[in-house]
Amino acid sequence: MQRVFEALSSSVRRKILAYLANTELSAGDIASRFAMSKPSISQHLSVLETAGLVVSEKRGQFVFYRLVPESLANTLNGFVQEVCPVSRPLKRESAALATKIDGEP
Amino acid sequence: MQRVFEALSSSVRRKILAYLANTELSAGDIASRFAMSKPSISQHLSVLETAGLVVSEKRGQFVFYRLVPESLANTLNGFVQEVCPVSRPLKRESAALATKIDGEP
DNA sequence: TCAACGCTTAGCTTATTGCCTAAATGTCAT
DNA sequence: ATGACATTTAGGCAATAAGCTAAGCGTTGA
Structure with a gap:
């Protein structure tokens, strides 16, 4: 619960969740929607995943994220x-x- | 909305909201429930109020807080x-x- | 095999947050 | 008026968070 609320406290992370509302997306797909470096987005994704709000699945060279x-x-x-x-x-x-x-x- | 989520990201502040679920309480009443200084609690209350989650009303020398x-x-x-x-x-x-x-x- | 691609990890800097103590403000009662 | 109480403001310090660049790891395809 603590991790969930911490995850939600960032506007970038809430936007990521919104992007994932209807579909899964690769890490790169998500990063391309923000004016921010890929490593930073990767970090945000990891916060969301640790909170249990998203899950990731590696398929080939891509890592797809989807909502829980x-x-x-x-x-x-x-x-x-x-x-x-x-x-x-x-x-x-x-x-x-x-x-x-x-x-x- | 940003301020609401920031306010909720602190476990202390979420507990304060829970204390206020069924009644109003003075700042001191609230502070006495935490192992933390009164100024710190006052700061948390101010964050909650700025977010619009609580309102305060001064009556005499007490300041009462209640949920919105x-x-x-x-x-x-x-x-x-x-x-x-x-x-x-x-x-x-x-x-x-x-x-x-x-x-x- | 090797170069390019996708993504994450590592290491760093800067800004913010959270807590404290001390002091200020305002209210009540004597 | 004055002393006690309730709360907030101010100032300072330590811990955390957010961003970046550079480097690492695995995968794909030539």
Whole structure:
């Protein structure tokens, strides 16, 4: 949880997550979208991966990154429920999410 | 949004939010719950307030802090929806929250 | 085999954060 | 008025984070 919030505190890292919302991308694909060196982006990706928000898979010379959406939704919803009792109705939706992860209604 | 995520990146500040979940507390009440100096806690409170997550009200010689739950729920839900399309069903709940803020079901 | 490519690791610099103590400000009660 | 209390501001120090360049490692294809 600590690592997740640290990961989310960077605007660059949140943008990376947004880029990965609908597709996987290679490290280079991601880096090309920022005015920043590749090593820096690689470091950001490693922070996101350590936090469990993305996973990487090496295929040939490329390393592809993709989201772990459950991780993000679960952590943030869990926190909101803890801090903000008013939003407990979200708990039911969260539980529903846990079972059917990849389907939109 | 940047300030909200920065505010949430500290475990001390997240704990403060949790303490304020169900009641308002004075700065001193909050500080007494941490093994940390009062000025440090005051600084954390100021970060939370700048982010719009809490508001303060001076009454006599005390300064009381309380949550702004909408701010937290809206920011985090908004972000989850942006990054994690799978959780769009939450959007309806979020909209419902916006209207009836203080009632539990 | 070797050169080019994709990515990560290493090492460095600079900026920011987090904590502290000491001092200032404002409020209450005597 | 004055002393005690609640909180914030100021200033300083150490640890962390974010960026860069250069170098390393594995993979591809000539």
